[in-house]
Amino acid sequence: MHVSLYMQTGIVTRRLLSASPETVAPRLLGAVLESTVHGERVSVRITEVEAYGGAGEDPGSHAFRGQTPRNATMFGPPGHAYVYFTYGMHWCANVVTGPEGSASAVLLRAGEIVEGIEVARARRPSARSDRDLARGPARLTTALGVTGEHDGADLLGDASPLRLFLPSRPDPVVVVGPRTGVAGPGALTPWRFATDHPTVSPYRPASRRSP
DNA sequence: CTCGAGATGGCCT
DNA sequence: GGCCATCTCGAGT
Numbered sequence: 001m002h003v004s005l006y007m008q009t010g011i012v013t014r015r016l017l018s019a020s021p022e023t024v025a026p027r028l029l030g031a032v033l034e035s036t037v038h039g040e041r042v043s044v045r046i047t048e049v050e051a052y053g054g055a056g057e058d059p060g061s062h063a064f065r066g067q068t069p070r071n072a073t074m075f076g077p078p079g080h081a082y083v084y085f086t087y088g089m090h091w092c093a094n095v096v097t098g099p100e101g102s103a104s105a106v107l108l109r110a111g112e113i114v115e116g117i118e119v120a121r122a123r124r125p126s127a128r129s130d131r132d133l134a135r136g137p138a139r140l141t142t143a144l145g146v147t148g149e150h151d152g153a154d155l156l157g158d159a160s161p162l163r164l165f166l167p168s169r170p171d172p173v174v175v176v177g178p179r180t181g182v183a184g185p186g187a188l189t190p191w192r193f194a195t196d197h198p199t200v201s202p203y204r205p206a207s208r209r210s211p
Numbered sequence: 212c213t214c215g216a217g218a219t220g221g222c223c224t
Numbered sequence: 225g226g227c228c229a230t231c232t233c234g235a236g237t
Contacts, residue, residue, distance in 0.1 A: 050229070060229075070222065087230050088219030094229090107229055126232065138230050181229040213237075222228090 010079070010156035013166050017078035017097050021051035021104040024097045026193045028106055030171035032114065033093075033155075034163045037145035040119045044111030044134050044144065047171070048200045050179045051191040052094070054103035060182035060189070063103035073152045074103040081162055083141070083151040090138035093146050095155060095164065109137045109180070110194070110201045120144075135199045171195045 017024055026049075034043040052061040054074075062071040062084065073082040074096055082094040082105050094105035111134040113120045120133045120143040127133050134140040141147070146162065155164035175194035180201070182189075194200040 052229075062229080065223085068223075084229085085221065086228060088221070088228090090230050092229060109229085136230070179229070214235085216233095218230105218232090220228105222226105224226090 013156055013164070014077075014079045016166065017095065018099050019097065021053060021097045021106050022191055024095070025049045025051040025106045025191065026173045027166065027170050028095065028108070029173060029193060029195050030167040030169075032165040032167075033108065033111070033144065034115070034165070035144040035146060036161050040116060040145070042116035042120050042144050043114050044140060045114050046108055046111045047197040048108075048110035048175075048192070048194040050107045050109055050193070051097075052105050052107060054098065058104075058189070060179060061104070063105075067103070071103070074105050075101055076152070079154060079156045079164070081146075081150050081153045081155055083146060083148055083153075085148060086138075091141040091147050092137040093141050093144075093150070107137060108140055109192075110135050110199045111140055112197055112199045113143060131198050136201045171197075175200065 028046050028049050031046045032043050052058055055063045055066050058064055063074045067075050077100045078097050080096045082096050083091055085091055094107050096105050098104040113133050124133050124143050134143045150162050153162045154160050155162055173193050174196040176190050177192050178188050179192045
């Protein structure tokens with residue numbers, strides 16, 4: 001990867017991430033998330049994200065009804081990972097955004113493996129092709145080896161097992177639309193952003209899955 | 212490609 | 225008890 005294209009100083013990146021989630025979300029397209037788990041390194045270039053608002057603001061957000069043990073990381077400072085368990089078997093990863101206390105975040109929905117593809121393949125044996133390795137939020141965490149242990153990890157720490165590198169020039173946004181798994185009020189808020197890369201996950205409105 | 216169904220358990224009311 | 229910010233597999237178009 002071309003390191004010179006990525007901002008390295010945490011203080012600059014942290015300030016960018018303290019903006020609102022819908023502002024930060026498109027800036028994460030083209031960002032690289034690097035994991036070091038059990039000594040093995042895998043990196044993904046982010047191709048699809050969704051923004052989630054804070055307490056009392058966004059009915060689709062985990063933070064909507066206030067702080068709980070699960071969503072506590074969302075209420076912390078920006079630039080940390082909010083990792084949660086869902087459907088009894090999957091982990092999903094977010095970048096916490098906004099100032100401390102605002103409880104907003106950006107869900108990482110899909111990416112392209114740019115480093116450690118052999119490790120990613122071993123972690124995702126059901127993937128039919130390399131483009132499916134990190135196509136989908138739970139597939140992305142599986143490929144990276146991300147679990148609940150990473151909840152709260154500082155993405156901007158030099159020695160962190162999870163590190164985020166923002167591009168000085170984000171990839172172009174070619175898809176803006178409603179979020180994928182969100183039903184009810186707020187379902188139509190256009191807070192899903194994606195590039196045109198083939199790893200972008202198929203779009204399924206929540207209403208189609210709940211008759 | 213699309214669709215439907217089952218897996219599987221934590222979280223919150 | 226009901227609801228999940230999902231994935232996989234098999235079968236159909």
